Each structure stands twice: as structure tokens, then as C-alpha cells.
Amino acid sequence: DARVTQTPRHKVTEMGQEVTMRCQPILGHNTVFWYRQTMMQGLELLAYFRNRAPLDDSGMPKDRFSAEMPDATLATLKIQPSEPRDSAVYFCASGLVRVADGNQPQHFGDGTRLSIL
Amino acid sequence: QQPVQSPQAVILREGEDAVINCSSSKALYSVHWYRQKHGEAPVFLMILLKGGEQKGHEKISASFNEKKQQSSLYLTASQLSYSGTYFCGTEITRGGSEKLVFGKGTKLTVNP
Numbered sequence: 001d002a003r004v005t006q007t008p009r010h011k012v013t014e015m016g017q018e019v020t021m022r023c024q025p026i027l028g029h030n031t032v033f034w035y036r037q038t039m040m041q042g043l044e045l046l047a048y049f050r051n052r053a054p055l056d057d058s059g060m061p062k063d064r065f066s067a068e069m070p071d072a073t074l075a076t077l078k079i080q081p082s083e084p085r086d087s088a089v090y091f092c093a094s095g096l097v098r099v100a101d102g103n104q105p106q107h108f109g110d111g112t113r114l115s116i117l
Numbered sequence: 118q119q120p121v122q123s124p125q126a127v128i129l130r131e132g133e134d135a136v137i138n139c140s141s142s143k144a145l146y147s148v149h150w151y152r153q154k155h156g157e158a159p160v161f162l163m164i165l166l167k168g169g170e171q172k173g174h175e176k177i178s179a180s181f182n183e184k185k186q187q188s189s190l191y192l193t194a195s196q197l198s199y200s201g202t203y204f205c206g207t208e209i210t211r212g213g214s215e216k217l218v219f220g221k222g223t224k225l226t227v228n229p
Contacts, residue, residue, distance in 0.1 A: 042119075043159070043204060043219040056216060091158060105149070105161035106206075106217070 002026045004109035006092050012115045018080040021112045023092030024073055032075045033106060034060075034067055035091040043091070049075065050097065082116045089113050118143060120207045122220035129195050129227045137190040137223045139205030148181055148188035149206040149217055152199075159204060162190075195227045 005024040013019060025032050033048040047057035047067040057067060064083070069075045079086055093106040120141045127135050139148060147166050151159040165181035165188055176193040192199055202224045206217030 042221040043206075045216065045218070048216065105164065107161070108151075108158035110158050 002107075004092055004094050004107050006090075006109035006112055008112055009110060010113045010115075012117065013082060014117050015083055016081045017116075018078065019082050019086075019114060019116075021077045021090055021092075021114070023075040023077075023094075023109060025075065025092070025094030026107055027073075029094035029096045029107070031095045031097045032069060033093040033095075034075070034077050035093065035108075037089045037091060037111070046077070046090075084116045087114055087116050118209075118218055120205055120218065120220040122203075122205060122223050124223060125221075126224040127226070129225070131197060131227055131229055132194050133227075135192045135195060135225060137192075137203050137205075137225070139188045139190070139207070139220055141186045141207050141209075143186065143207075143209050145181075145183070145186055145188075145207050145209055147208045148179075149208070150179055150188075150190055151204045151206065151219075152201045153204065153222070154201040162203075192225070195225075197227050197229065200225055200227045 004026055007022045031050050034046040036044050036046055044059055046060040048055055049069045052069040064079055066078045089111045091108050091111045093108045095104050095106045097104055120139050123138045129135055149164050150162040152162055153159040163179055165179055167183055179190045181188045202222040204219050204222045206219045208217055
């Protein structure tokens with residue numbers, strides 16, 4: 001089965017350090033989403049891309065977070081500088097969205113569990 | 118804008134039924150349902166579109182009531198494997214955006 005691959009699976013680092021999370025979407029999928037999951041807020045959409053172009057990053061703190069898709073097989077989410085409140089599970093999901101077909105499932109990766117000390 | 122799920126948690130014995138509701142303050146185009154087991158990724162269950170069409174996945178089905186801006190997930194004759202947290206994700210625009218807003222989830226525990 002095709003899967004979304006995220007690395008690293010776990011990351012523990014100190015406040016102020018740069019954190020980079022990577023995602024390899026399912027081959028052929030044209031839409032990539034970044035979510036953050038916490039107990040308090042649940043699953044929050046941070047940003048998403050269609051055909052590598054950013055469509056919406058309104059859920060992301062712009063001063064410290066950045067998301068890019070350098071090529072069709074790689075999406076990155078960076079935090080610089082990191083803060084303890086950024087501790088969460090970060091999920092990447094991908095999907096194949098065609099306007100004619102409408103809604104399609106999102107396939108989630110296993111997530112990156114991030115702890116900022 | 119975040120949909121409200123109810124109940125927040127439910128405990129069942131194997132074989133019992135449950136209903137999970139997802140309500141929105143905005144008109145919806147579609148509702149997606151996902152299940153997440155502890156420590157794992159959310160897994161897609163089904164999509165409900167405008168029109169009230171009921172969908173099914175094994176013994177799990179769902180409905181979508183446009184007028185009430187609500188979707189309900191029905192779990193029939195629950196199995197131990199149904200345990201997990203169920204999330205609804207709502208889409209308010211038709212445009213292929215696939216941008217979903219997720220509820221906070223309903224934790225389902227099925228005991229033997």
C-alpha cells in the first residue's frame with residue numbers, strides 16, 4: 001500500500017533550536033496538508049499546497065513557521081526559533097484533488113512527535 | 118468555524134451501538150469522517166456530500182442532514198477494533214479545495 005512518509009518520527013530539542021520536519025506524499029497526489037495535533041486544540045490545519053503551490057498558510061504562525069514544497073516528492077515544515085508551546089504531533093497528509101471529482105480522502109502520515117524543552 | 122462533536126466520549130460493550138454527531142454553525146458542502154487509534158495516524162472512513170446520502174463502511178454508516186448542518190456516524194454491533202477517536206472534518210465550500218476543519222473528536226472505547 002502507498003503511504004505518506006514523515007521524518008523524523010520523534011524529535012526532542014531545546015527552545016530556540018531550528019526544527020525541520022519532512023514529508024513524502026503518496027506518488028501522484030497533488031495536494032499536501034500540514035496539521036498540528038494537541039490535546040487542547042485537536043487537529044489544526046497549518047498550511048496546504050496544490051501542485052506544489054501554497055494555497056493557504058493562514059493557520060501558521062508566520063514569524064517562526066515556514067512550509068515549502070521544493071519538489072513533488074518532498075514537503076517541509078520548519079520552525080525557527082522553536083518554543084515549548086510548539087510541542088505537538090505534526091501530521092502531513094496528501095490527497096489527489098480534481099475539481100471534477102470533488103472530495104477525495106486525505107491520507108495521513110504517522111506524524112512527527114515534537115517536544116521542545 | 119470548528120464543528121462540534123458529541124458526545125466527547127462513549128464507552129460501549131462489544132456488540133452495542135453508538136451514534137456520534139458532528140454539528141456546524143455554517144452551511145456545509147461535505148463532511149469527512151476519520152478514526153484515529155492511540156499513537157497512530159487518522160484513517161479515512163467515509164465522505165458525505167450535500168444531498169443527505171448515507172454511506173457505509175463495514176458496520177459503520179453515516180448520514181448528512183444539510184438543513185441541520187449536521188452529520189451523524191452510526192456504529193452498529195461494535196467490535197473491539199472500533200475503539201479509537203473519531204473525527205469529523207467539514208468543508209464549507211465547493212471548489213476542490215479539500216480544506217477541512219476538524220472537530221475535537223469523540224473517544225470511543227469498546228470493552229469485551
